[in-house]
Amino acid sequence: MLLADVVTTSERVAEVPGRLAKIGLLADALRRLAPEEVAAGMAFLSGRLVQRQIGVGWAALRELPAPAEDATLSVGAVADVFARLGMPAGPGSERARRGELLDLLRRATVAEQRFLQALLLDGLRQGASEGVMVEAVARAAAVDREEVRRALMLGGDPGAIAAIALTRGAPGLRRVGLEVGRPIQPMLAGTAPDLPAALRRVRPAIVEAKLDGARIQVHRQGGEVGVFTRSLDDVTARVPEVVELALALRVRSVVLDGEAIVLRDDGRPQPFQVTGSRFGSSQDVGRLRATLPLSPFLFDMLHLDGQDLIDRSTAERLDALDAVVPGVHRVARAVASDADGAAAFQASVLAAGHEGVMVKSPAAPYAAGRRGGEWLKVKPRHTFDLVVLAAEWGHGRRQGWLSNLHLAARDPASGGFVMLGKTFKGLTDAMLTWQTERLLALEERRTAGTVWVRPELVVEVAFDGVQASTRYPGGVALRFARVLRHRPDKSAAEADPLEAVLTLRPG
Numbered sequence: 302m303l304l305a306d307v308v309t310t311s312e313r314v315a316e317v318p319g320r321l322a323k324i325g326l327l328a329d330a331l332r333r334l335a336p337e338e339v340a341a342g343m344a345f346l347s348g349r350l351v352q353r354q355i356g357v358g359w360a361a362l363r364e365l366p367a368p369a370e371d372a373t374l375s376v377g378a379v380a381d382v383f384a385r386l387g388m389p390a391g392p393g394s395e396r397a398r399r400g401e402l403l404d405l406l407r408r409a410t411v412a413e414q415r416f417l418q419a420l421l422l423d424g425l426r427q428g429a430s431e432g433v434m435v436e437a438v439a440r441a442a443a444v445d446r447e448e449v450r451r452a453l454m455l456g457g458d459p460g461a462i463a464a465i466a467l468t469r470g471a472p473g474l475r476r477v478g479l480e481v482g483r484p485i486q487p488m489l490a491g492t493a494p495d496l497p498a499a500l501r502r503v504r505p506a507i508v509e510a511k512l513d514g515a516r517i518q519v520h521r522q523g524g525e526v527g528v529f530t531r532s533l534d535d536v537t538a539r540v541p542e543v544v545e546l547a548l549a550l551r552v553r554s555v556v557l558d559g560e561a562i563v564l565r566d567d568g569r570p571q572p573f574q575v576t577g578s579r580f581g582s583s584q585d586v587g588r589l590r591a592t593l594p595l596s597p598f599l600f601d602m603l604h605l606d607g608q609d610l611i612d613r614s615t616a617e618r619l620d621a622l623d624a625v626v627p628g629v630h631r632v633a634r635a636v637a638s639d640a641d642g643a644a645a646f647q648a649s650v651l652a653a654g655h656e657g658v659m660v661k662s663p664a665a666p667y668a669a670g671r672r673g674g675e676w677l678k679v680k681p682r683h684t685f686d687l688v689v690l691a692a693e694w695g696h697g698r699r700q701g702w703l704s705n706l707h708l709a710a711r712d713p714a715s716g717g718f719v720m721l722g723k724t725f726k727g728l729t730d731a732m733l734t735w736q737t738e739r740l741l742a743l744e745e746r747r748t749a750g751t752v753w754v755r756p757e758l759v760v761e762v763a764f765d766g767v768q769a770s771t772r773y774p775g776g777v778a779l780r781f782a783r784v785l786r787h788r789p790d791k792s793a794a795e796a797d798p799l800e801a802v803l804t805l806r807p808g
Contacts, residue, residue: 302334304379304409305372307345308416314346320433320714327437334376336468340460341380345420347434350383351460362418366403368411379405379417430716431794434459442466444474452477454486454669457533479609481522481554484529486670488558488601490659492685492801493677496647499660500640502674507615508643509634509659510650511678512598513573514562515580515790519599521547522554531790539583541590543597550625553606557622558667559599559632569654573786600632600659603667611667615675618667636663647679656680683805684763685710685797686788688718691753692740695725695733702733703740703752708762708782710775710799718756719775719799727763727783736787759788759796767805775799777806 310330314323327346334342344351382405386398406414435453439446444466452474453462465473479485493499500506516531517540526547528537537544543561563571563579570576571593579593602622603611610618622631633650637643637660647658657680665675687708695704705725709718728736736758743754762782770778 302376303372304374304376304413308412323433324436328440331441338376339464339467342376343460343463365414366407368414369408372410374408438463438466444471448474455479479604482520482527484518484533487531488668489672490676490678491672491674493679494805496643496679499677499679503660503662506637507634507661507663508637508646510632510655511657511659512560512562513656514560514576517559517561519547519557540595542595546597552625556604557599558601561595561597563593564596597630598632599626599630614664615661616663682763684761686759687762688756688793688796689758690756691751693751703737710802711796712799720773722779722782724782756793759791761785761788
């Protein structure tokens with residue numbers, strides 16, 4: 302397929318407002334891809350690269366060469382160039398990389414250059430969310446969307462799953478399973494405003510401590526261990542404490558879900574920023590381990606000695622976890638036989654310095670990649686993960702910093718975001734410095750006093766509630782919002798949906 306066809310589809314998808322219309326356009330394009338082009342075509346239509354990043358920044362794309370008059374580039378040819386650009390660069394290779402990129406851009410038409418520029422800078426926004434792409438693959442391959450979704454959750458690579466669906470159909474998708482060493486998308490939690498509300502939705506329930514740490518997925522096969530983040534990045538070399546725990550377990554193969562957290566000497570948790578700095582650093586791990594040791598805590602088991610457990614109930618998976626993982630490395634939990642017992646457990650968790658509790662259905666399977674009602678997070682304050690749409694320049698002592706944030710919830714229906722309010726509260730000088738640099742890198746345009754950005758930066762925001770508002774399109778505004786922390790570990794697709802915010806409307 303010509304790249305021009307992908308560009309045209311992308312432009313049309315961005316223009317049509319309806320989800321079904323977007324799905325139809327994408328499905329038609331997917332059907333026309335050659336088998337060897339499906340992985341790259343799927344990625345391009347989703348607005349991303351197969352390699353996620355290839356080290357091409359704004360400086361390399363600031364000045365584009367004269368475009369080609371005719372469209373001759375194929376999807377496969379572009380994918381081949383990106384693959385070469387993404388390879389490890391040796392001494393003296395930068396000039397060759399620049400030359401290959403310029404050659405590609407010279408062969409591109411004006412529309413193709415714009416598309417490639419946006420693709421390389423992660424600025425392509427056309428509403429082709431993961432959910433829309435799952436539906437499009439299912440329609441193109443004439444298979445059930447749940448077959449595609451499950452295979453994607455277990456296989457991880459959207460392009461590879463699309464290729465399987467289009468070439469091997471449902472039987473091929475069903476053969477995709479959990480593979481030890483290959484991370485799967487983690488199960489996610491919904492939000493409940495308080496413990497009684499959560500227990501009304503999930504009963505009976507297991508109530509579990511919610512740790513404010515870094516999510517980890519631990520894979521062990523024999524003497525090999527891999528540790529992955531919630532975004533499926535390999536961080537094994539950064540977390541020797543987790544590796545040692547995995548190797549100490551009396552198992553042949555296992556996949557575990559949990560959190561890694563830095564604790565104080567008294568056992569209480571350090572602030573998330575401390576854990577984040579230790580977890581995120583790959584430099585001088587030995588020194589960091591000595592000063593900021595990570596403590597792994599596990600709360601689920603997805604595989605044990607050749608048996609996949611994801612389709613078994615939470616209760617069964619926890620029994621398997623308890624039989625293998627020492628209690629000191631398991632997240633504290635209790636069976637909520639009544640509301641008073643659940644409240645007492647919640648109080649003990651909060652007194653220990655943790656951020657809240659999880660309420661889980663004992664009958665639920667592990668729904669990889671899904672956010673549903675079987676897991677609910679409950680915190681003593683209302684908090685949501687929201688997306689920054691813009692920021693206003695500060696005044697006074699905040700002069701020169703981007704301060705007042707425009708905050709939005711995710712709108713699954715449109716694939717966009719709905720603004721809920723603004724806040725500049727809760728931001729330290731260090732946070733202001735970091736977010737100013739990050740937001741300027743995401744800048745799309747400016748108006749008087751405001752920088753509008755690509756909707757990528759997620760922040761965790763606490764607030765006292767919501768109130769009716771005619772000012773914002775969602776009909777509500779946040780009350781007394783304040784920023785708790787930036788969440789660079791989360792993508793905009795993982796921000797909380799508008800529906801969750803609307804559950805807090807008074808009355």
